[in-house]
Amino acid sequence: MSRQRSMEAILASEHVSIGELVRITGSRYSTLKHYTEEGMLPFEQAEENLTRRYKREETVARIIWIKELKASGLSIPQIKEAIDAL
Numbered sequence: 001m002s003r004q005r006s007m008e009a010i011l012a013s014e015h016v017s018i019g020e021l022v023r024i025t026g027s028r029y030s031t032l033k034h035y036t037e038e039g040m041l042p043f044e045q046a047e048e049n050l051t052r053r054y055k056r057e058e059t060v061a062r063i064i065w066i067k068e069l070k071a072s073g074l075s076i077p078q079i080k081e082a083i084d085a086l
Contacts, residue, residue: 015044015053024056025063032063038076040066040083 005013010020018036022029035041036052041059043052062083069079 010056013056016056016059017051017053020056021054021059021063024060027063027067035063035066038080040080 005020007023010016010024013020016024018029018032021027021032025032032041036043041054041062043054043059045052066079066083069082074082
């Protein structure tokens with residue numbers, strides 16, 4: 001397994017991994033994986049490398065928004081509707 005990047009390197013990077021998103025947002029890995037599988041978090045995936053790459057700024061903002069919507073009582077299907085309306 002490779003060594004983790006420093007938080008400074010993560011915050012300077014345009015793209016991050018799901019594990020780095022966990023560190024940045026304080027979210028659970030399983031939660032972010034679920035959001036990805038539900039199509040709520042867009043990602044890029046290079047064919048030669050199966051690692052999903054997320055645009056850091058855009059994805060962190062979306063995770064914060066999803067957390068706010070969940071805190072206001074919306075369900076995952078309702079949040080997906082809000083995301084699809086963008």
